[in-house]
Amino acid sequence: MHPNPLFRSEDPALPARLIDAAGFGMVFAQTPEGPRVAHTPIMAVGDDRLQFHLARSNALTRHLVGAQALIVVNGPDGYVSPRWYVDRDTVPTWNYIALECEGAVSQIADDALEAFLHAAILRHESLLGGAPWQASESSAKVWEGLFRGIVGFEMTVAAMRPTLKLSQNKSPRERAAIAEGLAQAGKANLAQAMLGDAA
Template sequence: MHPNPLFRTEDRALIERLVEQVGFGMVFLTIPDGPRVAHTPILMTSDNRLQFHLARHNALSPHLDGAQALVTVNGPDGYVSPRWYDNRDTVPTWDYAAVEIEGNVRAMTYAELEQFLHAVIEKHEERIAGERWEATETNAQLWDRLAKGITGFEMTITALRPTLKLSQKKSPEERQRIANGHAENGSGDLAEFMMGIAR
């Protein structure tokens, strides 16, 4: 988390919306072989829990049940050029949104894992244009074999540490110019996020 309090928020709904929109995170844990990270789809539930799954043979999988872990979710980000400032006699920086999620992890049952998988599929199939794919299109034997190759985990969230570094130190006019710069250079999602939480 960025040390500047200007880049923090207590807006839980905004944090949850960011996690929901991204839907993908990185799980960090120190294991006997050293620090490791795994990348995974995630779901935040309404009861302050975060769910995810890893391959059964992932280095983290045998160590997560009962552990305290950290998950990070990276939202939109983009380079900020001094050409967008009133005074160009400065240096570049980076705008970004990210959330650190800390908590205690437990392994899911197979039934819970299946419920999680169906929820993830439902969520992301809704986001894609065209004819939907349904999990029932996979034959039961193949589904069972592949599902048994992964482990589901659920984290009880004990801390949420968001960083929304979105040029808040600049004037409203400069922030609009920066947002326009992001939009014109392939970071439209960052521009929308910036202006959606303008202060």
């Protein structure tokens, strides 16, 4: 979390919007071999619970049950050039949106994992447009093979820390110029967030 309070948000609906928009994140935890991270689809299931799954063979899997972990969900980000400032006597920076979620992790039962997989497929297929792929198109052999190879988890979130570093410390004129520069650099989502649509 960025230390500047300008880049924080007290919007209680923001974390769920960020998680829904990204649908993917990183799970960090300490293991006897040192800190480890895993990348995984993530879904919010209620106000204070996040579900995800990992490969059974992942270095984190056997250490997560009962552990305190950190989940990071990244939103749009982009390099901010000093050429976009009125006064170019400065340095580059990076604008970004990110969410840290901290809490205890438990394993979920097979029926909850099955429900998570179907909900995640439905959500992400709907974003693509056209005729969605459906889980029923997998043979029982393929689906069961997948199922045997993963473990489902749930984090009960004790703390959520969103960071929206969107040049709030700049003048309205400079923010507009930075947003325009980001849009021209192919970062339309980030530019849009700077102009008021944070998710």
